[in-house]
Amino acid sequence: MTRLLELLVNGVSLGLLYALITLGFVIVFKATRTVNFAHASFLLLGVYVVASTQPRIGFAAAALLGLAVAGALGLATERLLTSRIEMHNHHAMAIATIGLNVVLTAELTRRLEERVLPLGAPWDGHVVDIGPLTLPLTVVITVVAVPLLIGGLTALLTLTGWGLAMRASIADAEGAALVGIRLRRVSATAWVMAGLLATTAGIGLASFPSPGVSVSLEAVAITAFPAAIIGGFDSLGGAIAGGLIVGVVQVMVSGHQDSLDFLGLGVGDVVAYLVMIIVLLWRPSGLFGSKEFSRV
Amino acid sequence: MSDDTIAPPRSTAAEAPPPSGAPATAPSSARSRRVLGAAAMVAALAVPLVLPFYVDAFWLRIGLFAMAAAVGALGLTILFGAAGQLSLGHAFFVAVGTYGYGFLAGDDHGQVKGLGLPPLLAAVLAILFAGLCGLLFSPVASRLRGIYLGIASLGLVFLGHHLLLNLPAVTGGYDGRSVEPFALGGFTFSDVSDRLVLGIPFGAVESLWYLFLAVTVVATLVARNVLRGRPGRAFRLMRDSEVGAAAMGVRVQRAKAGAFVLSSMYAGTAGVLTALAFQRAVPDYFDLQLSIDFLAMIILGGLGSTSGALVGATFVIALPIVLSRYADVLPLVVAPGQEGIQASFAATFVYGVLVVIVMLTQPGGLRAMVHSLRDRRSTAH
Numbered sequence: 001m002t003r004l005l006e007l008l009v010n011g012v013s014l015g016l017l018y019a020l021i022t023l024g025f026v027i028v029f030k031a032t033r034t035v036n037f038a039h040a041s042f043l044l045l046g047v048y049v050v051a052s053t054q055p056r057i058g059f060a061a062a063a064l065l066g067l068a069v070a071g072a073l074g075l076a077t078e079r080l081l082t083s084r085i086e087m088h089n090h091h092a093m094a095i096a097t098i099g100l101n102v103v104l105t106a107e108l109t110r111r112l113e114e115r116v117l118p119l120g121a122p123w124d125g126h127v128v129d130i131g132p133l134t135l136p137l138t139v140v141i142t143v144v145a146v147p148l149l150i151g152g153l154t155a156l157l158t159l160t161g162w163g164l165a166m167r168a169s170i171a172d173a174e175g176a177a178l179v180g181i182r183l184r185r186v187s188a189t190a191w192v193m194a195g196l197l198a199t200t201a202g203i204g205l206a207s208f209p210s211p212g213v214s215v216s217l218e219a220v221a222i223t224a225f226p227a228a229i230i231g232g233f234d235s236l237g238g239a240i241a242g243g244l245i246v247g248v249v250q251v252m253v254s255g256h257q258d259s260l261d262f263l264g265l266g267v268g269d270v271v272a273y274l275v276m277i278i279v280l281l282w283r284p285s286g287l288f289g290s291k292e293f294s295r296v
Numbered sequence: 297m298s299d300d301t302i303a304p305p306r307s308t309a310a311e312a313p314p315p316s317g318a319p320a321t322a323p324s325s326a327r328s329r330r331v332l333g334a335a336a337m338v339a340a341l342a343v344p345l346v347l348p349f350y351v352d353a354f355w356l357r358i359g360l361f362a363m364a365a366a367v368g369a370l371g372l373t374i375l376f377g378a379a380g381q382l383s384l385g386h387a388f389f390v391a392v393g394t395y396g397y398g399f400l401a402g403d404d405h406g407q408v409k410g411l412g413l414p415p416l417l418a419a420v421l422a423i424l425f426a427g428l429c430g431l432l433f434s435p436v437a438s439r440l441r442g443i444y445l446g447i448a449s450l451g452l453v454f455l456g457h458h459l460l461l462n463l464p465a466v467t468g469g470y471d472g473r474s475v476e477p478f479a480l481g482g483f484t485f486s487d488v489s490d491r492l493v494l495g496i497p498f499g500a501v502e503s504l505w506y507l508f509l510a511v512t513v514v515a516t517l518v519a520r521n522v523l524r525g526r527p528g529r530a531f532r533l534m535r536d537s538e539v540g541a542a543a544m545g546v547r548v549q550r551a552k553a554g555a556f557v558l559s560s561m562y563a564g565t566a567g568v569l570t571a572l573a574f575q576r577a578v579p580d581y582f583d584l585q586l587s588i589d590f591l592a593m594i595i596l597g598g599l600g601s602t603s604g605a606l607v608g609a610t611f612v613i614a615l616p617i618v619l620s621r622y623a624d625v626l627p628l629v630v631a632p633g634q635e636g637i638q639a640s641f642a643a644t645f646v647y648g649v650l651v652v653i654v655m656l657t658q659p660g661g662l663r664a665m666v667h668s669l670r671d672r673r674s675t676a677h
Contacts, residue, residue, distance in 0.1 A: 264458060
C-alpha cells in the first residue's frame with residue numbers, strides 16, 4: 001500500500017513535469033497553429049546550458065541563463081523561421097521545425113556524447129520522509145511548485161489584459177487583429193513561453209533521482225507528444241490531463257515491471273504510445289480536444 | 297484549414313505548347329530541349345546498367361543503400377507529398393520488411409528462429425505483411441489529418457523498437473539477426489568465389505546492384521502511375537480540401553487508409569532491400585532518425601514527385617558516407633575519433649539546414665528549383 005502510494009506520488013510528479021512540456025507545446029499550437037517538432041530539443045538545450053554553466057556560476061544563475069537561452073531560442077524560431085513561412089502553410093512550418101530539431105539534436109549530441117552532466121541543483125540527493133512515504137525532495141518540490149506555476153499561468157491568461165489578448169487571438173485570429181491585438185506579439189510570447197516551460201520541466205526531469213543531463217533526456221521529452229494527443233492537442237486543460245495520465249501510467253507500469261513481464265522489458269518507456277493509440281481508437285480528437293467540423 | 301498544404305510545384309512553361317505566333321527559333325529550341333531530354337533519359341537508364349563494370353564496390357554499396365532508401369521515399373512521397381498525410385512511422389514499416397524477410401527466409405540459428413522459405417516468396421510475404429501492418433494501423437491513420445498523423449505515427453517507431461528488442465526468437469533481440477542472401481532460380485546474390493562477368497568479379501554487390509535497379513525501376517513506374525492516375529488525383533484533391541474531395545465522390549477515409557497501406561508496402565520493400573544490402577538486421581537502425589531521414593529525402597527532392605524522391609534519397613544516403621570518405625581533404629570535417637566535426641554530424645547539419653532553407657524559400661524542393669531555373673533560362677532566350 002505504501003509502495004503504491006509512493007508510486008502514485010512519483011507518477012503525479014513526473015506527470016506534472018510532462019504537463020509543463022505539453023503545455024508549452026500546446027500553447028504554441030493554439031497561438032500559431034504550428035506543431036513544434038523542435039520542442040524536445042528546446043528542453044535539452046535549456047538544461048544543457050544549466051548543467052554546463054553551473055560549475056562556474058552556481059545553480060541559480062545557471063538556471064536563469066538556461067531559461068533565458070531557451071526563451072531566446074523560442075523567440076528566434078518564431079522570428080526567423082515560422083513567421084517567415086507563408087501564413088496558413090502549417091505543414092511547411094512543422095517541417096521547418098523538424099529541420100531545426102535535426103540540427104539542434106545533432107549539435108547537442110555532439111557536445112554531450114555519452115556523458116551525463118550533473119545538474120547541481122540544491123535539492124539533489126535529498127530524501128524526505130512524509131508519514132510512511134520516503135520521497136526524493138525533487139518530487140515534493142515538483143508536486144507543490146508545478147501546480148502553483150500552472151495556477152499562476154492560468155491567472156495570467158484569465159486576469160490580465162495580455163491573457164485576454166492571447167485568448168482572443170487563439171479563439172479568432174482575424175477578429176483579434178481587427179480589434180487591434182498584435183498577433184505577432186502574441187505568437188512571439190507563446191514561443192518564448194514554450195522555451196521557458198520546457199526548460200523548467202527539464203530541470204525537474206534532470207534532478208535527482210535522475211542522474212543528470214544526457215542525450216536520453218530528449219527521448220523523455222518526446223513523451224510530451226503522446227501526452228498532447230491524449231489530452232486533445234488544442235486544449236490547455238487537456239495538456240495537463242494528458243501529461244498526468246502519461247506520467248502516472250508510466251511510473252505505475254515501470255514499478256510493476258516484474259508482474260508485467262509478458263509485455264517485455266522496458267515497457268514503461270513505451271506505454272505512453274500504447275495509451276495514445278488506445279485513446280485515438282476511442283476518440284480520434286483526444287480526450288478534451290475540440291471535434292473537427294467543416295463548414296461548407 | 298483547407299489550404300493546409302505545401303504548394304505543389306506549379307506546371308511549368310516547358311509543358312505548355314509554344315504560342316502559335318512565336319518566332320522561328322522557339323520550335324527548334326523546344327525540339328532541341330526534347331532531344332536533350334530524351335538523351336538524358338537514355339543516359340539515366342544506361343549508366344546504371346554499366347556502372348558495376350566501372351566503379352568499385354564502395355560506390356556500388358552507396359548505390360544499394362540509396363536505392364533501398366529511394367523505394368521507401370517513394371512510398372512516403374505518395375503518402376505525404378500527394379495525400380498530405382505526414383508519417384513519422386515509416387521506420388517501423390521498413391523494420392517490418394527487414395525482419396519479415398529475415399524471419400521468413402532465414403533458418404534456425406540457435407535461439408533465433410526462421411521459416412526457411414524460398415527468398416522470393418519470403419520477400420513478397422514480408423512486403424504484404426508490412427502492408428497488413430499498415431492496414432491494422434489504418435483505423436488511426438484514416439481518421440487523423442496531416443500533421444496529427446505525424447505525431448500519432450511517432451508511436452509506431454517506439455513501439456516497434458520495443459517489439460524488436462523483446463521478440464528475440466524472431467528478431468534476435470539487441471544483437472539483431474543475420475539475413476539470408478537473395479536467390480532466384482539457382483542464382484544466389486552473394487559473394488560466390490570465382491564468378492566473373494566480362495572479367496569483373498561478380499559478387500554480392502554487383503549482382504544485388506541489378507536486382508535493386510530492377511526493383512527501383514518497377515517501384516518508380518508504379519508510383520508514377522499511381523500519382524498520375526485516378527488515385528493520385530484523389531489523393532491530391534483530398535490533401536487540398538477534404539470536403540471538396542468528398543463532394544467529388546472520393547471516400548476520404550478509404551483513400552487515406554489506401555495511401556497509408558500503399559506507403560507501408562513501399563516501406564516494407566525498402567526494408568527487404570535494406571536487409572539484403574546490410575546482410576544483417578539490428579534494431580537500433582530503425583529509430584526515429586530513420587523516419588526523419590525519409591522525410592528529409594522527400595522534402596529535399598520535392599514533395600509528391602518520384603524523381604525528387606530518388607534524388608533526395610541518393611543525397612541523404614550518400615552525403616555522410618562521402619563526407620567521411622573525404623574527411624581528410626575537406627575543411628572542418630574530420631574522421632571519427634578526432635577533434636572537430638565528425639562527418640556524420642556534418643552531414644546531419646547540412647541536411648537539417650537544407651530542410652529549413654527549402655521550407656523558407658522553395659517548398660517544392662530541388663525539383664521546383666530546377667524547374668524555376670529552367671523557366672528563367674527559357675524566358676531569357
